[in-house]
Amino acid sequence: MTSIKDLARLAGVSPSTISRAVNGKKYVKPEIRERILELVRETGYVPNSAARSMVLKRTFTVGIVIPDTFNMFQRQLFSTVERSLEGFGYHTSFFFVVWEPESELRCLRRIKAEKLDGIIMIHEVARPEFYDFLAKSQLPAVLCTFTRAGGFFHSVHVDEEAAARTATEHLVSLGHRRIGLLSGTHFSFGAQRAEGYRSGLAASGIEAREADAVLLPSYTPEEGRSGMRALLERDLGLTAVFAATDELAIGAVRALYEAGLKVPRDVSVIGFDDIDISAYLSPGLTTVRQPIREMGKRTAEIMSRLIEGHREPGDSVFGHELVIRESTKGPPKGN
Amino acid sequence: MTSIKDLARLAGVSPSTISRAVNGKKYVKPEIRERILELVRETGYVPNSAARSMVLKRTFTVGIVIPDTFNMFQRQLFSTVERSLEGFGYHTSFFFVVWEPESELRCLRRIKAEKLDGIIMIHEVARPEFYDFLAKSQLPAVLCTFTRAGGFFHSVHVDEEAAARTATEHLVSLGHRRIGLLSGTHFSFGAQRAEGYRSGLAASGIEAREADAVLLPSYTPEEGRSGMRALLERDLGLTAVFAATDELAIGAVRALYEAGLKVPRDVSVIGFDDIDISAYLSPGLTTVRQPIREMGKRTAEIMSRLIEGHREPGDSVFGHELVIRESTKGPPKGN
């Protein structure tokens, strides 16, 4: 409500002086500064950020693009990113996008309209326009949890394939030979984790059978459940399953439970991401952890430095960690 | 990059005409409009929203205040609210606030600075300044999932106490007599659900023992786990537990699992909210469902009507629904 002009009138000075006082600049007589600050407190005046960004040509806001269906891993990630960005003096504007071209374009329009200082993608959008715009506009951009060929973008991620291989090798090391896969068709990590599964098997001299793998259209518990059901119906003699996300794993455990099978006694299940409930499930879910906090902090740090005009190395690859809980053990006797 | 003036120069017309063409107003010669729209497509021009909001005095954006620690229930809620709001032509700006005075004040500052059209609170902030500001500024506001005395605010919520009573009575109807409570000290729903538990017991002539209840500082699985442990250590002979949120319930189930007790064979557990994994847990969690989608849609609808200047009824109270899954059954024989 109150504008800088109102305040100027109240204080009997010009808007310029108000601006200087509010922004803590030099050249304001101490007693006048005090009076102005008092007035600011009384009226609850806060500078209009639209007007401010028009003249400053920056918004101190970075956009975060994230899937509307974000899982708990991504949720923890963006929470950390936001907190860190705040530490660097930036606000955050969230764009939740659904898996539809229209939604992505709408998001792109908003990004253009809002004149953000930078943009962090935690969602691997499908439309090439998106990346083209980022590249052409020179807008500082960081891809978080994925990369894109061409080496143009900065990105922060783990070696998905290696991490999936670790998961698979864990199952193999427990003695499993018939291992199923639940992964997805969307996003590059789906294919990468599937590839890690295959190379993990191959390294142990186990043949990867076509029928052992199911590729789902999304990574929800519901899909995990129906994928696991499909696997069970095929009667493959599986003693373990690698699910490409913890959510898929939860659904898989559910399907096994419904089929009267016990985890890990009858079938072992391993997930991926280590989302926060995984530790609280019964049995606790064995999974591969991505270093969420470190990745989030790094993302914010790179963004802040990019905005300040520094050059940064293009890729930050983080290590993963196997978290062994109770959902995996050796195969049942007789297998 | 491209501004309306650049476009005007390119098209050989004045900025006014560009504005009219872009906004689909009358009084632009068809062939000129066509040429302008073509230019817009080529250049990727999108009007600067800061400049736009300055002259229009509205942002077409509503703010959603939500706890940084939002649970899956709140997450589904804000997703629905956002989607519905979009249908009414509004964008959404998210404010994740943590349980600290400083964070709430920072959020308030941003809200003032951004000149939003309205504000939806999915988080019951502690600072009275917040509500004072909303009341004084006449900013359209809807409280979602809670109310505030005074009748000033519009709010959308369920009868928390009645819903908690339903949960408790379900346990009683299964034959339980020794029923524990896990609830929290934060937010009014913590006390309301606890009250519903007590009145549910009282209605069945069961004495509510002080020792049967644990009040936690937050509603996470971790707290649920430690709360359930505390209950177990007291050795009260409980055969069932009512947890005030599904997250608490998940933690409680975990604690029981760690203690070697089976749910529901040894102890029944009922939650509250029906968050989306609850159906996929093993055993599936019995809980009380709030009609998330309907509440979210209603919230958006009220907001949109408030912004348009209509009067609306102050309170929308929704009914709840008992969802019986596998985590509750009769008490073990001999109890």
Add this chain to the structure above:
DNA sequence: GTCTTTGCTGCAAACGTTTTCATATCAGAA
């Protein structure tokens, strides 16, 4: 023929800031 209506266009003001520039005051130095 004139008068009115309608369609189209541009000028200029306004929104709320920040900052450059010019000007004024004052203290201290010569």
Add this chain to the structure above:
DNA sequence: TTCTGATATGAAAACGTTTGCAGCAAAGAC
């Protein structure tokens, strides 16, 4: 005394839009 430099202040321009107003041409009414 005059000059220098630091401190303090305001006027005005700029950022990118939208829109009321004025002006003009073309079309239609009489």
